[in-house]
Amino acid sequence: MTKHSIEPDDRGLVLPCPKCGQRNRMIYARLGQKFRCAQCHTKLGSPGEPIEVKTESVFDALAGQSTLPVLVDFGQNGADHAKWSHLK
Numbered sequence: 001m002t003k004h005s006i007e008p009d010d011r012g013l014v015l016p017c018p019k020c021g022q023r024n025r026m027i028y029a030r031l032g033q034k035f036r037c038a039q040c041h042t043k044l045g046s047p048g049e050p051i052e053v054k055t056e057s058v059f060d061a062l063a064g065q066s067t068l069p070v071l072v073d074f075g076q077n078g079a080d081h082a083k084w085s086h087l088k
């Protein structure tokens with residue numbers, strides 16, 4: 001696992017529950033709503049850190065489906081490549 005525990009894919013953000021470690025997918029269309037762990041029902045907050053997106057298809061899914069503005073960090077040298085998606 002990398003230092004980024006959140007792994008975006010083309011449907012949502014996959015993040016581990018801080019309590020039990022269960023991996024949960026937070027689908028983009030529901031970002032900003034309340035999520036609970038599927039296993040232990042611990043509340044999962046929206047990610048508060050830039051999300052590292054490795055492929056353009058993931059970015060497109062995130063930017064196109066998220067209901068929140070999302071700061072996306074492309075790769076290691078973040079600042080130069082970070083980009084805001086905009087509310088639709």
Ligand SMILES: [Zn+2]
Nearest residue numbers: 017020037040
């Ligand atoms: Zn849990």
